[in-house]
Amino acid sequence: MSARTRTRPHPATTDGVCSRLPWWALALPVLAFIALLALVLNPADAHAATGTPATVQLLQLIRELFTR
Numbered sequence: 001m002s003a004r005t006r007t008r009p010h011p012a013t014t015d016g017v018c019s020r021l022p023w024w025a026l027a028l029p030v031l032a033f034i035a036l037l038a039l040v041l042n043p044a045d046a047h048a049a050t051g052t053p054a055t056v057q058l059l060q061l062i063r064e065l066f067t068r
Contacts (some may be wrong), residue, residue, distance in 0.1 A: 009064065041059060041063040041066065
């Protein structure tokens with residue numbers, strides 16, 4: 001004996017699902033990334049940041065690229 005399957009009269013709706021993010025969901029990580037990048041690019045402000053001369057030169061080069 002086979003059982004009948006019910007078919008939906010209308011297609012399934014997705015009204016309950018919100019796929020858009022609020023503006024701050026992108027803004028907060030971007031601000032955090034910029035703040036951390038500013039600390040790395042300015043080693044004088046980061047007192048615990050010590051490195052080899054090659055690392056310092058690389059950071060200075062990156063800093064110059066962003067200040068142009």
